[in-house]
Every structure is written in structure tokens, then in C-alpha cells.
Amino acid sequence: MSEIYSKLMKHLEKSTALETALVLFQWDSETLAPEKSMELTAKSIGILSSEYYNSLINEDVKSLLDKLSEEDEQKQLDFNQKAIVKKLRKTFEEMEHIPPEEYQAYQELIAKAPGIWSKAKQENHYPSFAPYLEEIMNYNKKFAGYRVKEGQELYDVLLNDYEEGFNTKELDVFFDKVKSAIVPLLKEVVKKNDMIKKEYNYESFEIDKQKEFCNFISQYVGFDLSRGVIAESAHPFTTKLHNQDVRITNHFLEHNLESAIFSIIHETGHALYEMNVDSAITLSPVGTGASMGMHESQSRFFENIIGRSKSFWIPVFSKLQETFPEQLKDVSLDSFIKGINKSVPNLIRTEADELTYSLHIIIRYEIEKMIFAGEASIHHLPAIWNQKYKEYLGVEPPSDSNGILQDIHWSCGNIGYFPSYAIGSAIAAQIYYHMEAIMPFHSYLEEGNLAPISEYLKEHIHKYGASKNTNELLMDMMKEPLNPDYYVRYLTEKYTKLYEL
Amino acid sequence: MSEIYSKLMKHLEKSTALETALVLFQWDSETLAPEKSMELTAKSIGILSSEYYNSLINEDVKSLLDKLSEEDEQKQLDFNQKAIVKKLRKTFEEMEHIPPEEYQAYQELIAKAPGIWSKAKQENHYPSFAPYLEEIMNYNKKFAGYRVKEGQELYDVLLNDYEEGFNTKELDVFFDKVKSAIVPLLKEVVKKNDMIKKEYNYESFEIDKQKEFCNFISQYVGFDLSRGVIAESAHPFTTKLHNQDVRITNHFLEHNLESAIFSIIHETGHALYEMNVDSAITLSPVGTGASMGMHESQSRFFENIIGRSKSFWIPVFSKLQETFPEQLKDVSLDSFIKGINKSVPNLIRTEADELTYSLHIIIRYEIEKMIFAGEASIHHLPAIWNQKYKEYLGVEPPSDSNGILQDIHWSCGNIGYFPSYAIGSAIAAQIYYHMEAIMPFHSYLEEGNLAPISEYLKEHIHKYGASKNTNELLMDMMKEPLNPDYYVRYLTEKYTKLYEL
Incomplete structure (x- = not known):
């Protein structure tokens, strides 16, 4: 050496x-x-x-x-x-380039701000969070300013932190494409809203039994309890000490069966990524996912593309029915699959379905851009937020708690982070078409044999950790960088079929 | 400043x-x-x-x-x-005097060794743990050698780490006194073994209900859940980040009601000590118990002197009966009190009753002394262990899992630590006679009013943390240093009465 x-x-x-x-x-x-x-x-x-x-x-x-x-x-x-x-x-x-005193002051600010945000959200009182938000945004502008390159947008500095090589120019194209496909598609879907019934999902589901099923499904998907922990927290998340100690959390709502199930599959997707990072690099700076977007691609691949497919549920739906015989006795596999894919525009990002999810992200992306371009004052954000929700999703927040105050991210200093979620969804769709073409993808799922799928992801993505960046991974795997067309195609095909458009 | x-x-x-x-x-x-x-x-x-x-x-x-x-x-x-x-x-x-490389190597060794020990115990295979034990003992001899004073025994260096001012000379006197009182007393007790029946204790007790009762009793004794955590582990223990975050664990056996109850009261005693350390010193080197012995005195005071007294159970025995109505319906308070104080020589230290406990400690103390004097090789420890159990307690381990492999301590590098347990019991007895003389001790317990007792301990012991040592605390509180006569008196009085000797 x-x-x-x-x-x-x-x-x-x-x-x-x-x-x-x-x-x-x-x-x-x-x-x-x-x-x-x-x-x-x-x-x-x-x-x-x-x-x-x-x-x-x-x-x-x-x-x-x-x-x-x-x-x-x-x-x-x-x-x-x-x-x-x-x-x-x-x-x-x-x-x-960040002076240590400023670094320390900023760390203290973002240690305090989530508490302030949480209280403001609880009390539906944006003005008490606004000064903190302003300070956080100002620090981020200042820090970005220390290292902005000639001709580079300030906001691009932050985007590049989360997703190497991405900038507003590319993301504008990406989001325009997505928006122009989804907004009209969603309008058609909304018209046929009553076609899919899912009242069963809001009955009472004993929390202990939900836990039992979620632990089962997480291990079914591939979570290895000898190298991981499943616990509970207010908001589900994944973290890791190294590839032999990966931890996920879940949350449980008595009157919502889907919430815990899809949260745990989502976090299991993140966890598999971390568990599969090569041991040679696990304790190094590249011993984690390649980027936020790449990480989200894996969680969404498991949550949505696998977890919401009929093939996935064929071997395990009966187990879910056995766990909740009373509540699910009259629900067929087909109506369950329709139910878990039903699209309803709503106010809350974390409760959004696959079709509307990116619209939530686009709104945040556009607002962050405006803030960094000096086109929106902190004071006016709630109004801008509400107007965009009305325009893109056709819904209007009755309160800031369900609007501008819904996400923790800004209070933690995560600015430029939201686009990663949409990039993740797009990558997941692209990987799906690739894998479907080279292996009997749905047959594997129908047989309850997820190992070849995980193994492929491990060999082409997971094991590299962050030693390759997003586009390097995609190129080496599929000979093509990120291409949002797959994502648009995926959503269009899926929802056209589901709603018989 | x-x-x-x-x-x-x-x-x-x-x-x-x-x-x-x-x-x-x-x-x-x-x-x-x-x-x-x-x-x-x-x-x-x-x-x-x-x-x-x-x-x-x-x-x-x-x-x-x-x-x-x-x-x-x-x-x-x-x-x-x-x-x-x-x-x-x-x-x-x-x-x-410990070279940094040796310190780090040793820390890594004792981070790994408990896992090896645990497996060896599970598989009843001493030889797979022996090399680790040998290495740990050698490190401890070496480290003690770096700082041994002229004329000082090597083992005394370690004893002094856990209990300032104590050495083999004093402990030999202490243990001789205890041994010569307990061994004959125990022989009398064993003869009347059938006098106390406690078959009820080994029925089936639902673990969830045990947990519920143990959480109740811990808080009843004074554990504050807003400043602490109760979890589970193979062996119950107490730890703390500071006085606002004190953590205890418990373990549960379906067919042993006492085990979890007295473990949690024991750990709660440790926890109260840490929770009551003054906030001015909690994040400092003296922000913890004065010594291991002092700590054990508090856990044993709550577990044995309070927790096994009739006065303590008068207000809460009915709650225990309500928790397990089937199993305890024919058990009176008096027979329960006799049951939880029954003395039976057995193989396992952590399951020992008050009377036999010190004999378990004496065996470990004698073996550690032999190792440090070069009078026992690691290879021969199982045989030495078994022979001593036969001699002092009249029982012989059928396997190393129930013999030399039963304790985690050595695998964690805690050598010279065991005597603290006996010192703790002796201090607890001494404090008991003192408190009984100055306050209506048993009336408080009968009224379910433990606060004045905790408050007294807080004011005279807990709040000082380690800013005073054991004998300073005892002197300031009772005008007398550690005196094992109280301990001998306590056991003699208690067991003479219990077994009508």
C-alpha cells in the first residue's frame, strides 16, 4: 500500500x-x-x-x-x-471553506431547529419556524457561496452534494418531462376515482399482528436479522454502523394497514443496499450508497415495483389474510392489488401514491429554486406552496401543518435533497425494464424467490457502495445513463391499465 | 474558576x-x-x-x-x-504506564471476548474460551505490574481499582469472618430445607405479565422513566449516559417468577444511585457511584433488605396476586415472604439467596488470588472451581456452563471485581441497622412510602457520586467505617428466625 x-x-x-x-x-x-x-x-x-x-x-x-x-x-x-x-x-x-465557528454555529442551529419545526407543525404556526428557516437557508446560501464555481448556480452546489453531476438545467428537463406526462394522466385517473374501493384498509388492525407480519415480510424480502435490527420510531428510517449492522425502523397506525407494510418494504430496500456493500469498503467513506437518489431507487424498487406488484403478493397474500382473517376475508388478491395502487391526490408527500409522488417533489424543487434565486421570501412560502398544490394536484392545504410545515427536511438543513426522491423513482423504473428484459423477473416473484433479483442488484449496484457514482453505475449496468422516459412509460402503462383508460 | x-x-x-x-x-x-x-x-x-x-x-x-x-x-x-x-x-x-498500543489491543480483546464466552457457555465448551481468558488475565497481570508498588501484591492493584483502600490482607479477614459464620449456619439451614415450600414459584408465568409487573415495581421503587430506559438483555445490568439517562435491563424466565422481580429491584437500586448523582458533577469523572462495592450496597439494599421484607410487600402483594391470580391464589403473604427468602445452596451465583451469596464470591476471590499468585493454570480452573463448590456449598457443577463459565465478568476484563459484591452486601446491612434506628423504616415500607428512604440515601450517599470514597461516605453518615459484624449479625438474625433455629 x-x-x-x-x-x-x-x-x-x-x-x-x-x-x-x-x-x-x-x-x-x-x-x-x-x-x-x-x-x-x-x-x-x-x-x-x-x-x-x-x-x-x-x-x-x-x-x-x-x-x-x-x-x-x-x-x-x-x-x-x-x-x-x-x-x-x-x-x-x-x-x-466553512470557518469552524460558522460550522459549529450551524450545527447548533440544525440541532435545535427540528424541535422548533415540530412544535410549529403541531401548533400550526408557521411564523414561529420562519426565522429559523430563514437562517438555515441563509447559512446554506453562504456555505454554497464559499465554493460556487464560476458560472455555476448557487442551488446547483447543493444539488451536486446529494447527486453528483446533477444540476438545475438537467433537472428542469427531467421534471418538465415528468410533469407534462403526469398532470394530464392524473386528471384522467381522478375522474375514475370511484373505480377502486379500499375501505378495508382503514379497519382496525392489531398493532402486534402488524409487527409480526412486517417482520416476516422484511425477512421475506431479504432483511438479515443476524446483521440488522428492526425497531420503531415516529418516522421510519434506515441507518447503519457498517454492512454487518444495518438498522431500520417502522411505525404503526391502528387504522391503516398499508402504512406499516410499505414503510417496512421501503426501508428493507435501503437496508439491502447497505448490507450488500462490499466488506472491503464498508468502513470507508465509500462504504455507503452511491447517492441519495441511488438509495431511494432501491427503496422504491422494493416498495413500489416489487411490493405493489401482483406477482409479489401471489405467494404471501394468504399469509396476510391469515394474520387478519376478519378484516380481509372478503378482499380478493385482485382487489388488494388495486387497493394498494389506488391513486388519490392528497396533501401529504409521505402518504402519496406512486403517480402523484413526483408532483409533491416538483413543488419543493421549484420552491427551493425560487428561494435560492431570491424570487421568494420566506414570509410568502405558505402562499406559494398552497397555490402550487392547487395547480398541480388540485388540492389545497387547509393549514400550514398540512402544507409548508409537513416535512422535517429543511429544519435539518437538507436543502437540495428532495429531487433525489424523484430521481430515485425514475432510476427504479429504468432498472425494472432492464431486469425484466434479462431475467424471468415476475416468475421469480411468483415463486417467492427474490434471491436472484437481490443478487443482481448486489452485483451491479450494492456492492460498489459509493465507489461509483449514479451514472457510472447505470452505464456499467445498462449501457445508458439516467433516462426519465422509462419512468414516464412505467407510470403511463401502469395507471392506464389499472384505471382502464 | x-x-x-x-x-x-x-x-x-x-x-x-x-x-x-x-x-x-x-x-x-x-x-x-x-x-x-x-x-x-x-x-x-x-x-x-x-x-x-x-x-x-x-x-x-x-x-x-x-x-x-x-x-x-x-x-x-x-x-x-x-x-x-x-x-x-x-x-x-x-x-x-500502559503503552497506548497495548491499551487499544486490550480494549479490542475485551470487546470481542464476551461474544466468545457467550458461545462457549452455550455450547458448554470451556476450551474455546480458555485462550481468551488466559490473554485477558495476562494483560491484567501485565497492566498491574506496570504500577504495582514495592511490597504490594499484584492482585491488590486490581482490588484497589474497584474499591479504594481495600487489599487482600483486609479482605482475607473480612471473608474469614463471613465464612466462619455462614458455613455452620448454612449447615443448620440445609437440615431444615423442607420447612419452606415454594413450588408456586416454578409454575408458568406469562412473560408479558411479568414485564408489566416488573415495570410497575421498578417505578414503585422510584425509577423515573422520563430519565431512564428499561430493556432486556441476557444478564440484567445498569448503565448511564448521565443522571438524565440511566438504563437498566431485565431478563425473564417463564418458570421462575422471582428471578425477574428481584433482578429489576436490584437494578433499580443501582439506577436510583445514578439518577440521584448531583447535576453539578454528573458529566464529570466523579459523576457516578463511589465504588463498585458502594453501588452493590445500594442495589442489594433495595433487592434484599427492602425487597425481601414483609413490610415492602404488604402494600403490593395483592397487585402481584392480581397479575397472576391462578398461580398465586393459594399463596399467602407470609408463605410468599418465606419463599422469597428460602436458602438453598446451588450452582449459580446470580440465583443465589442472601445466605449463600457470599460463598459464591469467596470462591471467585480465592481463584483470582490463585491465578495472580501463579498457583492455578487457566487449564485447571474448571476442576478447582468444582472442588470449591463441593467444599463450601455442597454442590457439584454437572457442566462448565453451570460452573466456571457462568459469569460474564472475566470476559469483560473485570478481575478483582467480585469481592465488591460481598462488600456491598455488608455495607447494605450496616446501613440498614443505621436507618432502622433513626427513622420509622418499616412503617414507611408498610405505607408504600419509599420516598423518605430514597431521599435519605440520596442526601447521604447518592448525590455525592464519587466525590467521597466508600469509607468517607460511611463515616460521614454513620460515624463508622465498613464493619462486617453487621452483616454477620443480619444474616444470623434473619435466618435463625426464618428457620426457627
Whole structure:
């Protein structure tokens, strides 16, 4: 191993250990920590965060990275090592221009803001969150300003953090294509809204039995409990310490059967990605998904393309019926499949169906662009939000809690993150057509044999972690970069058939 | 605040943050982490341990501690600050002679060893754990060797870590006194073994209902769920991030009602100690119990002296009967009290009654002494163990799982720790006679009013954390240091009465 690379590894080991600790604190605070613990625990988290920052952003690391970028050194590095150096340079460049005091102040702000947001949402009081939102947006503009390149849009700096190589120019084309296909399609679907009945979904479903079924279905999809944990939290999420310890959460609503089932399949998709990252890189900066969009492609592939297909449910629907015999005795497999795919425009992104989901994302994308272009003041966001919901989805939020205040993301400083969800859906559709062409995809599902599907994803996507970026993965797998046409085709075919349009 | 002390605080904040992270990893690995996670997680733990080591053991801290020990500086320190400096000096002296590489290697070893031990115990295969045990013992001998003082026994170095000021000379006297009183007393008790029936305890008790009752009884004793967590693990234990986040675990056996109940009362005793540590010191090196023995005195005080008394059960026995009406319908309060105090020599320390408990400890103490004196090879430990059980308790382990492999302690590197349990029992008895003399102790229990008892312990023991040592606490509270006569008196009185000897 290159001597200089070995030196870099020492720094990396430390930052990975600190990062792992921070992940564990985060997991613990969302799943278990007692109500009054946070104030004192936050002190330790603050100190470890700043240790993490210092472990990466220092003169030693800078000079090692500079040396490792020279041609002679590059020659000595293997594929993974090159990827690690590249990823680290990216992280370094994202952070190095931020003065430590500003970094610390911003970390404190986004540690506090989710609590403020949560209260504002609960009390339906946007003005109490607005000043925090403004400050967060200003920090993000400022931080982006430190590293914006000549001719680059400020917002593009953030987009590129979540999805390397993507910018507003490309995303405008992407979203225009999606919007112009979905908006008219949705209008047709809405007209036939009564065609699909799913009252059964809102009966009473005993939570313990939901848990039992969700644990079963997660393992059926491939979750390995010897290398993972399933717990509960207010909002389902996935996290990991490394590929031998991947954790997902679920939430349960007594009067909504679908919610927990599709949440757990979604998180299992994320989890399989992390469980399948190659062991050689799991404890390195590339030991995680390639990007947010790529990650969402996997969760959505399992949740929607697999999980909402008839083929998937053929072997397991009877088990669901056995779990809830009273509630599901009069529901046939076919009406269940229709029910779980029913499209109804609504106010809440996390409850959106496949067809309307991207419209929720487009609204957020357009608003973020406006903020960064100085075309929307924080004060006017609720009105802009509501107007767009009316225009694209035909629904109007009765309150800001169901409108501008519904998502936690901005309060955590995740700006430029939402587009990843739509990119993920589009990638999932593209992968689907590819896999369907090269393997007996639906037969596998009908036989309850998901292993060949996971195995293919592992070999072509998961195992690489972030050592390749999104388009590199797609090119190597399918000889084609991201192409939204597949997504439009998928939604059009699916909903035309479902609603007999 | 002294300028030098402020500088020390910066180091302390970092080491406290790292220590808190290590506590969380430990908690997680024993309650939740998936089976296969440990090998990779151990790497992060190893690195954070060595960061922790470096945060304390460095020239800066050494010189600050030296300065703060000077008379002029001492004058500027308040009581807590002096205690923190003193405790830190002790920790510093314990660690400074251990080379960092050895420290890290040892931390990784004891992160892995409990998993090996657990498997060996499950498979009743001592030889697969023996090499790890040998390595752990060798490290401990080596580390003790680095700091042994002239004329001091190697084993005394470790004893002093857990119980400041205690050594084999004193403990030999202590244990001889206990042994010579208990062994003959136990022989009399065994003769009347049939006098107390407790078959009811081994019926089937639904685990969910056990959990429900245990959660109730823990809160009844004083556990505050807004500042704590109750979870499950193979062996019950207590840990804490700080006084606002104290965590205990329990375990459940379908065919043993007592096991979970007395485990949870025991751990609640530990938890109250940690929850009551003063907020001014909770995030400092003295923000925990004074010593292992002092900690055990509190858990045993609640488990045995309170929890096995008739007064305690008068207000709550009916609730237990309501929880298990079928199983307990023919059990009177009096026969229940006799049942939970019945003494039967058995193989397992954690299932031992009050009378035989110290004999289990004496065996471990004698074996540890032999190992450190080079009088017992790791290979021969099972035979030595079995022979001693036969001699002191009259029982012989049918397998190593029920013998030498029963305790987790050695696999965690806790050598010299077992005597603390017996010291704890002795302190608990001494405190009992003191409190009974100054307050209507049993009336409080009969009224279900435990607050004045906890409050007294908080004011005289808990709130000080480790800012006073064991004998300082006992002296300030009762004008007398540890005196094992109370313990002998307590057991003699109790069992003479119970068995009508």
C-alpha cells in the first residue's frame, strides 16, 4: 500500500469511528433515549461532531490528499483506494471553506431547529419556524457561496452534494418531462376515482399482528436479522454502523394497514443496499450508497415495483389474510392489488401514491429554486406552496401543518435533497425494464424467490457502495445513463391499465 | 474558576464525550446489536477507546494535574473540583504506564471476548474460551505490574481499582469472618430445607405479565422513566449516559417468577444511585457511584433488605396476586415472604439467596488470588472451581456452563471485581441497622412510602457520586467505617428466625 495512503488511513479510521458513534447516538435518540436525556447528551454529541470535523479538516489531511491526487501516487492506488481519495476530496472541499465557528454555529442551529419545526407543525404556526428557516437557508446560501464555481448556480452546489453531476438545467428537463406526462394522466385517473374501493384498509388492525407480519415480510424480502435490527420510531428510517449492522425502523397506525407494510418494504430496500456493500469498503467513506437518489431507487424498487406488484403478493397474500382473517376475508388478491395502487391526490408527500409522488417533489424543487434565486421570501412560502398544490394536484392545504410545515427536511438543513426522491423513482423504473428484459423477473416473484433479483442488484449496484457514482453505475449496468422516459412509460402503462383508460 | 482548572476542563469535556459514546456502544451491544455486528463495531470501539486514553493520558493533562495538586491551586478549588482532580489523578495513575498500543489491543480483546464466552457457555465448551481468558488475565497481570508498588501484591492493584483502600490482607479477614459464620449456619439451614415450600414459584408465568409487573415495581421503587430506559438483555445490568439517562435491563424466565422481580429491584437500586448523582458533577469523572462495592450496597439494599421484607410487600402483594391470580391464589403473604427468602445452596451465583451469596464470591476471590499468585493454570480452573463448590456449598457443577463459565465478568476484563459484591452486601446491612434506628423504616415500607428512604440515601450517599470514597461516605453518615459484624449479625438474625433455629 502507498505510504501516503497508509497515513491517510490513520485519519480515516478515526473519522469513521467518530462517525459511527454519531450514527449510534442518532439512532438511539430516535428510537429509545428517554425524554429528558437530550440536553446533556447533546453536549457529548456536540463535542464528538467537532472532533469529527477536526479529524477530517486539517492540514495533514489536506496535504495527504494533495499528494495522493498527483499522477505518480494515483498509479499506486487500486480502484477502491482511488474512489476513497476522490470521495474524501469531495467531502473535504464541501467542508474546508466553512470557518469552524460558522460550522459549529450551524450545527447548533440544525440541532435545535427540528424541535422548533415540530412544535410549529403541531401548533400550526408557521411564523414561529420562519426565522429559523430563514437562517438555515441563509447559512446554506453562504456555505454554497464559499465554493460556487464560476458560472455555476448557487442551488446547483447543493444539488451536486446529494447527486453528483446533477444540476438545475438537467433537472428542469427531467421534471418538465415528468410533469407534462403526469398532470394530464392524473386528471384522467381522478375522474375514475370511484373505480377502486379500499375501505378495508382503514379497519382496525392489531398493532402486534402488524409487527409480526412486517417482520416476516422484511425477512421475506431479504432483511438479515443476524446483521440488522428492526425497531420503531415516529418516522421510519434506515441507518447503519457498517454492512454487518444495518438498522431500520417502522411505525404503526391502528387504522391503516398499508402504512406499516410499505414503510417496512421501503426501508428493507435501503437496508439491502447497505448490507450488500462490499466488506472491503464498508468502513470507508465509500462504504455507503452511491447517492441519495441511488438509495431511494432501491427503496422504491422494493416498495413500489416489487411490493405493489401482483406477482409479489401471489405467494404471501394468504399469509396476510391469515394474520387478519376478519378484516380481509372478503378482499380478493385482485382487489388488494388495486387497493394498494389506488391513486388519490392528497396533501401529504409521505402518504402519496406512486403517480402523484413526483408532483409533491416538483413543488419543493421549484420552491427551493425560487428561494435560492431570491424570487421568494420566506414570509410568502405558505402562499406559494398552497397555490402550487392547487395547480398541480388540485388540492389545497387547509393549514400550514398540512402544507409548508409537513416535512422535517429543511429544519435539518437538507436543502437540495428532495429531487433525489424523484430521481430515485425514475432510476427504479429504468432498472425494472432492464431486469425484466434479462431475467424471468415476475416468475421469480411468483415463486417467492427474490434471491436472484437481490443478487443482481448486489452485483451491479450494492456492492460498489459509493465507489461509483449514479451514472457510472447505470452505464456499467445498462449501457445508458439516467433516462426519465422509462419512468414516464412505467407510470403511463401502469395507471392506464389499472384505471382502464 | 482557576485558570488551570478551566484548561483541565477542556480535556475532561472531550474524555467525557468519548466515554459517553463508549457507554452507549456497550449498552447497544448487550441489548440490541445484531449477532454478527461485533467484529466490525469492535474496530470503532477500539479507536474511540484509544482516543479516550489519549484524551486523558497526555503531557498536558499530566502537567495540569501536577499544578492543580500544588497547595496554592488546591486553595482555589471547591469541594467538587478537588474531588474531580483527585479522581482524575487516580485514573491517570492507573492508565499512564500502559503503552497506548497495548491499551487499544486490550480494549479490542475485551470487546470481542464476551461474544466468545457467550458461545462457549452455550455450547458448554470451556476450551474455546480458555485462550481468551488466559490473554485477558495476562494483560491484567501485565497492566498491574506496570504500577504495582514495592511490597504490594499484584492482585491488590486490581482490588484497589474497584474499591479504594481495600487489599487482600483486609479482605482475607473480612471473608474469614463471613465464612466462619455462614458455613455452620448454612449447615443448620440445609437440615431444615423442607420447612419452606415454594413450588408456586416454578409454575408458568406469562412473560408479558411479568414485564408489566416488573415495570410497575421498578417505578414503585422510584425509577423515573422520563430519565431512564428499561430493556432486556441476557444478564440484567445498569448503565448511564448521565443522571438524565440511566438504563437498566431485565431478563425473564417463564418458570421462575422471582428471578425477574428481584433482578429489576436490584437494578433499580443501582439506577436510583445514578439518577440521584448531583447535576453539578454528573458529566464529570466523579459523576457516578463511589465504588463498585458502594453501588452493590445500594442495589442489594433495595433487592434484599427492602425487597425481601414483609413490610415492602404488604402494600403490593395483592397487585402481584392480581397479575397472576391462578398461580398465586393459594399463596399467602407470609408463605410468599418465606419463599422469597428460602436458602438453598446451588450452582449459580446470580440465583443465589442472601445466605449463600457470599460463598459464591469467596470462591471467585480465592481463584483470582490463585491465578495472580501463579498457583492455578487457566487449564485447571474448571476442576478447582468444582472442588470449591463441593467444599463450601455442597454442590457439584454437572457442566462448565453451570460452573466456571457462568459469569460474564472475566470476559469483560473485570478481575478483582467480585469481592465488591460481598462488600456491598455488608455495607447494605450496616446501613440498614443505621436507618432502622433513626427513622420509622418499616412503617414507611408498610405505607408504600419509599420516598423518605430514597431521599435519605440520596442526601447521604447518592448525590455525592464519587466525590467521597466508600469509607468517607460511611463515616460521614454513620460515624463508622465498613464493619462486617453487621452483616454477620443480619444474616444470623434473619435466618435463625426464618428457620426457627
